[in-house]
Amino acid sequence: MLRRMETVIKALAENKISDVISFTPKKLLTVKYNGKDLNINDTLTPTVVQNKPEVHWEAKNDELYTLIFDDPDAPTRSDPKFGQWKHWLVTNIKGNDISTGQELAKYIGSGPPPNTGLHRYIFILCKQPGNQNIKFNGEHILPITGDLRNNWNAETFIKKWNLEPEAINFFQAEYDDYVPQLYAKLGESKEKPVEIN
Structure with a gap:
């Protein structure tokens, strides 16, 4: 377990995830796309991650969690003027059953623009x-x-609501031919955000 976390911390440092988070995670978050485990720093495609992943962690039934998934590299890693981009946010998750949580942001898979290189996509469990x-x-x-x-900003959100970061995972992705379909889907949406009062 210690060696595994050393590998995780090394991957976070090499990919400058400290640009996004300042905490050292306690655990690696288990994430599966299409039944396949995400290894930290895998390179995946937008096609592969277009649908919600399975996310697992150890928890007691009376514990509550928040799951964050974002892209700090919008539109590019060298010029992240639109980052971080919130891809998924689920709060008030009972134990480790995401279906019990409230989605504050519906899941949107990776959609890096063409010719913008690899983007980092980070999962943070709090x-x-x-x-x-x-x-x-x-x-x-x-x-x-x-x-x-x-x-x-994930860290600003974490601090604002006094959340305690527990686990992390991330992958990288760049443009593929699914991205225009994703953009079309976003452009067709007529739904509007609703403020929580």
Whole structure:
């Protein structure tokens, strides 16, 4: 286990994930796309990650968690003027059953623009304080739309709501021929974000 975490921490350092998070994770988050385990720093394609992954972690039934998934490299790693881009945000997850949580941002897979190189896509699992449900007043519930997803900051959100980072995983992806389909889907969406009061 110690050697595995050393590998995780090395991969985080080599890929400058500290640009996004300042904490040292305690565990590697188990993420599966199409039944296949994500190894930290895998290179995947937008085609492979277009649908929600399975995400697993050890938890007691009375514990509550928040799961964050974002891209700090929008539109490019060298010029992240739109990063971080919020791809998925699920809160008030009971134990390790994501289906019990509230999706504040519906899942949108990777969609890096053409000729922008590899983007990092980071999963962060956080424990909620006191095992209490949080009403995220002032945040928005985001449907499958690009609205209000750019220039977001995972660490600011974590600190604001006193969340405790527990586990992490990430992969890299660059443009493939699925991306125009994703953009078309986002462009066709008529749903609008709803603020939580």
